Amino acid sequence: DSGVTQTPKHLITATGQRVTLRCSPRSGDLSVYWYQQSLDQGLQFLIQYYNGEERAKGNILERFSAQQFPDLHSELNLSSLELGDSALYFCASSVAYFSTGELFFGEGSRLTVL
Amino acid sequence: SQQGEEDPQALSIQEGENATMNCSYKTSINNLQWYRQNSGRGLVHLILIRSNEREKHSGRLRVTLDTSKKSSSLLITASRAADTASYFCATGGGNKLTFGTGTQLKVEL
Numbered sequence: 001d002s003g004v005t006q007t008p009k010h011l012i013t014a015t016g017q018r019v020t021l022r023c024s025p026r027s028g029d030l031s032v033y034w035y036q037q038s039l040d041q042g043l044q045f046l047i048q049y050y051n052g053e054e055r056a057k058g059n060i061l062e063r064f065s066a067q068q069f070p071d072l073h074s075e076l077n078l079s080s081l082e083l084g085d086s087a088l089y090f091c092a093s094s095v096a097y098f099s100t101g102e103l104f105f106g107e108g109s110r111l112t113v114l
Numbered sequence: 115s116q117q118g119e120e121d122p123q124a125l126s127i128q129e130g131e132n133a134t135m136n137c138s139y140k141t142s143i144n145n146l147q148w149y150r151q152n153s154g155r156g157l158v159h160l161i162l163i164r165s166n167e168r169e170k171h172s173g174r175l176r177v178t179l180d181t182s183k184k185s186s187s188l189l190i191t192a193s194r195a196a197d198t199a200s201y202f203c204a205t206g207g208g209n210k211l212t213f214g215t216g217t218q219l220k221v222e223l
Contacts, residue, residue, distance in 0.1 A: 002156060033209060043157075043202065043213040056209035090156060102147060102159035103211060110154070 006091050006106035014114055018079040021109045023091030025072055031094045032074040033103060034066055038087040049074055050097045081113045118203045118214025126220045133190040135217040137203030146179055146186050147204045193221045
């Protein structure tokens with residue numbers, strides 16, 4: 001158990017809909033990272049938050065947004081969903097803003113868009 | 115985009131055999147990490163090797179790094195069925211952590 005909690009584990013929705021994925025980092029970790037894993041793109045970094053502030057953006061679509069709350073949990077919002085958004089979405093955390101070591105990953109949220 | 119490419123893409127061995135997977139990367143690095151992912155599960159950190167290290171061991175894992183060739187290898191000795199998983203190399207750190215394409219390892223009884 002990494003200590004990173006993600007909900008929901010699975011969700012199925014239709015195109016055009018909006019979903020919110022939730023992540024609680026390990027106790028004491030200030031950085032939260034969101035990754036998308038799909039068969040064709042592999043693991044792609046989406047966005048990082050550190051202590052409530054956005055710190056870095058990766059390959060995140062404009063239809064996607066995220067935030068980190070004062071209690072350090074984070075939410076990833078995916079809107080106007082398309083079939084191609086079907087993927088595993090992972091949250092990871094680390095103590096520091098820029099971790100040169102390991103990231104601790106949650107079990108992921110599997111999104112299926114029909 | 116992927117920083118690393120793992121080779122082979124898939125590997126099937128018998129329990130007790132050794133498994134070797136390779137990772138090539140494109141840019142200079144400070145360290146390289148290996149992660150394991152069981153089917154549909156989260157990634158678990160296995161080992162980190164720094165750019166000034168050539169070899170590192172952790173239990174049944176042995177990692178080598180050749181910065182001149184921009185490559186790393188992960189050796190799992192005396193494999194077990196429980197080692198069945200995908201293995202990813204990752205370079206960079208923090209929000210720059212970039213994963214390779216992964217090797218799917220299947221260990222058969």
